Amino acid sequence: MSLRCGIVGLPNVGKSTLFNALTNSSKAQAENFPFCTIDPNEGIVPVPDKRLDELVKISSSKKKINTTISFVDIAGLVKGASKGEGLGNKFLSHIREVDAIIHMIRCFDSEKIQNVNPNVDPVRDLEIIETEMLLADLESIQKRLDKKNKKSVENSQLEILEEALSLINNNKNLDSLIDKHDKKKLNQTGLLSIKPKIFVCNVDEKSLKNGNNYTKVFIEKFGENKTIIVSADIENQINHFSIEEKANYMKMVNIKETGLDILIKKGYEILQLNTFFTSGPEETRAWTVPKNYTAPKAAGIIHTDFERGFIRSETVSYKDFVENNGWTNSKARGKMRLEGKDYIVKDGDILNFRFNA
Numbered sequence: 001m002s003l004r005c006g007i008v009g010l011p012n013v014g015k016s017t018l019f020n021a022l023t024n025s026s027k028a029q030a031e032n033f034p035f036c037t038i039d040p041n042e043g044i045v046p047v048p049d050k051r052l053d054e055l056v057k058i059s060s061s062k063k064k065i066n067t068t069i070s071f072v073d074i075a076g077l078v079k080g081a082s083k084g085e086g087l088g089n090k091f092l093s094h095i096r097e098v099d100a101i102i103h104m105i106r107c108f109d110s111e112k113i114q115n116v117n118p119n120v121d122p123v124r125d126l127e128i129i130e131t132e133m134l135l136a137d138l139e140s141i142q143k144r145l146d147k148k149n150k151k152s153v154e155n156s157q158l159e160i161l162e163e164a165l166s167l168i169n170n171n172k173n174l175d176s177l178i179d180k181h182d183k184k185k186l187n188q189t190g191l192l193s194i195k196p197k198i199f200v201c202n203v204d205e206k207s208l209k210n211g212n213n214y215t216k217v218f219i220e221k222f223g224e225n226k227t228i229i230v231s232a233d234i235e236n237q238i239n240h241f242s243i244e245e246k247a248n249y250m251k252m253v254n255i256k257e258t259g260l261d262i263l264i265k266k267g268y269e270i271l272q273l274n275t276f277f278t279s280g281p282e283e284t285r286a287w288t289v290p291k292n293y294t295a296p297k298a299a300g301i302i303h304t305d306f307e308r309g310f311i312r313s314e315t316v317s318y319k320d321f322v323e324n325n326g327w328t329n330s331k332a333r334g335k336m337r338l339e340g341k342d343y344i345v346k347d348g349d350i351l352n353f354r355f356n357a
Helices: 015-025 048-060 084-097 122-145 155-169 175-181 185-190 215-220 232-238 242-251 259-271 294-301 304-308 319-321 325-332
Strands: 005-007 041-046 063-065 068-073 100-106 197-202 227-230 272-278 283-292 310-318 337-339 350-355
Touching: 005 084, 005 259, 015 068, 015 232, 015 337, 048 063, 048 272, 048 283, 048 319, 084 122, 100 122, 100 259, 122 155, 122 215, 155 175, 155 185, 175 185, 185 319, 197 259, 215 227, 227 232, 227 259, 232 242, 232 259, 232 310, 259 272, 272 325, 283 294, 294 304, 294 310, 294 350, 304 310, 304 350, 310 319, 310 325, 319 325
Parallel strands: 005 068, 005 100, 063 283, 100 197, 197 227, 272 350
Antiparallel strands: 041 068, 272 283, 310 337, 310 350
């Protein structure tokens, strides 16, 4: 499975610049006027993982295959988007198609870059976007609960939609639905407001290390757990450097990790994802699965036949695999386990599936 993240925000907050930086491309127009992006741009990016390189060495693999993450650059939303302002309905529909939302928030001053609002206010800007998504959800819920359409809605969906409507009418957050209902059924509702969110505060170079007054106010309101601070402009610049130049520049501006690395870590954490590996002489490959996935389901990510005919999985932890220099020694020293259908895959597991063809 590939994680799909949609980058959203008001016009001219740095969405397309961040997208170009993350995907190492110039696919998205990054111009200084509202709505320069209309159709969403999408880029598929390999997920950096140092463990892969180590496994390739140990297994003498001919190929290394990273798992991937997709970033979607969605055009700027404005107040009234839920009613069609600024091509809003079209943009909101693009958000429905992603797994997680990256809220891009402007936290810098600039006379050169237009601002659709009279001043910089990251809290207000996020509230505009969240309100528009909530209003879009309200309209969608009301349509589906209308007498004409209600009969075609499944009972499990009706329960969630009616509860969501009650929460909205009582000015309460829809996040309470997440802990009460099955994730798959929640996803089927298509509600925007319950999608996992990451807040990206876009700052200038001097604010990158310690933030600024804008980021402090924002974090006080929305917390550090889902918030990261990046400079989209710097991220874009360093992608054009050689590996050595990149390392030197990052050291100079006090960046230990790139925005891509930070975003992916935060995305995996918020979406509760793990990585497992397959490793041998032909290839070493990383695979993404949700936490609490059983071994047969993980096998099904590789091929549906693996899940159907699943017998056992040969399993070694990453630590044991490295310490014992691969499969052979791990087996000989009792570090390889045979796990059955109930085994929950752990992050970093190296797996080899036994199955009936």
